[in-house]
Amino acid sequence: xxxxxxxxxxxxxxxxxxxxxxxxxxxxxxNASKENFYRIFVLITQLKxxxxxxxxxxxxxxxxxxxxxxxxxxxxxxxMFHLRDYYSKETxxxxxxxxxxxxYKKVLYLDCDITVLxxxxxxxxxxxxxxxxxxxxxxxxxxxxxxxxYVEKADGIDRNDYFNAGILLINxxxxxxxxxxxxFVDLLNxxxxxxxxxxxxxxxxxxxxxxxxxxxxxxTSYKNENFDDKDLKLIxxxxxxxxxxxxxxxxxxxxxKYAKMAGFYDQLIQMRDSRTAADEEKDKLLMxxxxxxAEEDANDPNNYHNTQGKLGLVYTAFxxxxxxxxxxxxxxxxxxxxxxxxxxxxKSK
Numbered sequence: 514x515x516x517x518x519x520x521x522x523x524x525x526x527x528x529x530x531x532x533x534x535x536x537x538x539x540x541x542x543x544n545a546s547k548e549n550f551y552r553i554f555v556l557i558t559q560l561k562x563x564x565x566x567x568x569x570x571x572x573x574x575x576x577x578x579x580x581x582x583x584x585x586x587x588x589x590x591x592x593m594f595h596l597r598d599y600y601s602k603e604t605x606x607x608x609x610x611x612x613x614x615x616x617y618k619k620v621l622y623l624d625c626d627i628t629v630l631x632x633x634x635x636x637x638x639x640x641x642x643x644x645x646x647x648x649x650x651x652x653x654x655x656x657x658x659x660x661x662x663y664v665e666k667a668d669g670i671d672r673n674d675y676f677n678a679g680i681l682l683i684n685x686x687x688x689x690x691x692x693x694x695x696x697f698v699d700l701l702n703x704x705x706x707x708x709x710x711x712x713x714x715x716x717x718x719x720x721x722x723x724x725x726x727x728x729x730x731x732x733t734s735y736k737n738e739n740f741d742d743k744d745l746k747l748i749x750x751x752x753x754x755x756x757x758x759x760x761x762x763x764x765x766x767x768x769x770k771y772a773k774m775a776g777f778y779d780q781l782i783q784m785r786d787s788r789t790a791a792d793e794e795k796d797k798l799l800m801x802x803x804x805x806x807a808e809e810d811a812n813d814p815n816n817y818h819n820t821q822g823k824l825g826l827v828y829t830a831f832x833x834x835x836x837x838x839x840x841x842x843x844x845x846x847x848x849x850x851x852x853x854x855x856x857x858x859x860k861s862k
Contacts, residue, residue, distance in 0.1 A: 518549045520637050521614065523622045525556040525606040531564040532784075533750075533757075535775035536623040536768060538571050538578070541629040543774065549577040554614075556606040560794035568631030571775065581613070605711055607678070608697045618686055624679035624749065628767045636730050638680055645693060645725040647682035649676050649731035653714070653751065663708060663807035665785070669818035670716055678712040678722055679749055680731040693718055704821045708807050714747045717817065734763045738787045753796045757781045758788060 522541070524536045538553060545551050555568065565580055572578050583606060607622045616619055620636050623629075641647040654661045654672045661672035668675070688694070696718055706713035728737075729744035734754040748764045750756065751855055756765035772778040810816050 518634070520549050520551045520634050521618055521620045522551060522626055522633065522669070523554045523556060523607070523610050524792060525603040525623050526560070527558065527603055528561055528564055529558070532772075532775075532777040532781055533567065535571065535777050536771045536781075537623065537625055537627045537629065538568065539775035540627075540767070540771040541623075541633055542571060542573050542576055542631055542811050543771070545573075545575065546632050547575055551633070553578045555580045556603065556610075556613075557582055558603060566774065570847055576743055583609075586700055588737055599654055601830065606717075607681060607683075608711075611688040612684055612694050614685065614688070618684075620682060620683050622681040626750045626762075627679070628745070628748045628750070628757065629773055630748070630767060631730075635746075636680075636682060639724065639726055641682055641684045641686075641724045643750075644724040645684055645691065645719045645722040646676075646715075647684075647726050648676035649680055649726045651677040651730055652728065652731075652733045654664055655862060656735075657804075659807050660708075660803045661810045664716070666811040667708070667807075667813070667816040668717055669822045669856070670720055674720075674723070676719075677731050677749065678715045678724075680747065682724075682726070693817055700821070706817065708791050710804060713817075717822065732764075734765070736763060744856045753770065753800060757784050757815070758796070760785070770789065822862050
């Protein structure tokens with residue numbers, strides 16, 4: 514492995530998201546440079562053995578896939594996490610990546626609901642010295658007035674600076690030095706974001722310390738007249754723009770190509786075609802409720818921007834936070850139980 518440049522990549526999943534994780538990893542490795550070694554870590558609470566084996570079969574000669582279970586410690590504090598709709602506690606695992614991997618200067622975190630079209634090492638090579646994180650502007654906040662208005666009035670962040678937390682290049686050293694994980698847990702206990710949850714927390718914690726990355730590395734699957742498709746390198750299947758939910762989604766041909774390659778094509782087609790009018794109505798109501806919450810929180814005199822945001826981060830509380838046993842477990846690498854799965858034999862390519 515010494516001849517390779519190692520690219521550490523983290524995902525987080527549960528059993529429900531395994532088909533999408535498989536598509537993401539298959540696409541990532543299909544476009545990966547042979548000059549690098551892609552070390553993929555999948556953060557889990559627990560996962561069925563057959564799902565682990567199906568993902569392990571995607572390994573190539575210049576990649577490895579390891580599963581890390583965070584169940585032992587995080588289950589003890591799961592009541593702290595705010596969950597809604599498609600959110601699970603695995604959504605929050607990205608916060609603790611720098612503490613979990615002290616050996617890396619930076620780590621790339623990717624959501625499962627993506628399809629990669631470029632070599633992810635290009636994204637990993639982005640210069641982020643002096644920043645907490647490298648990320649792409651959240652296209653939804655720039656497209657829909659209600660959500661753009663929300664982040665400005667409720668979070669106190671310009672809509673053009675608000676980033677999507679599904680693709681993150683994390684500066685691990687700076688993240689640890691500035692105690693982002695600890696401050697996240699502190700803020701989680703002091704204030705509850707309703708609309709975008711983990712994304713809101715990260716945006717307010719990293720405000721002013723974000724290196725903006727090209728939209729091509731985190732493109733939502735709807736038409737943007739200001740975006741040239743020749744720059745498309747990663748598609749993020751957000752909210753209701755998902756090919757396993759609806760037909761004729763922009764860029765869907767890439768998703769189905771890798772669904773076949775990953776061995777989940779039939780399952781995902783069935784998932785799409787078995788959806789009912791009631792399912793579509795539920796999606797519609799989800800968007801309506803999100804918009805309603807965004808409008809309410811934007812106009813709430815007790816929102817984050819009008820209350821906690823006026824105080825800034827309470828660094829003086831850090832010494833007290835460290836004393837809390839449950840938080841110490843979150844930031845202590847020795848507390849995590851690492852579950853390594855034996856590597857399966859790879860088929861010759």
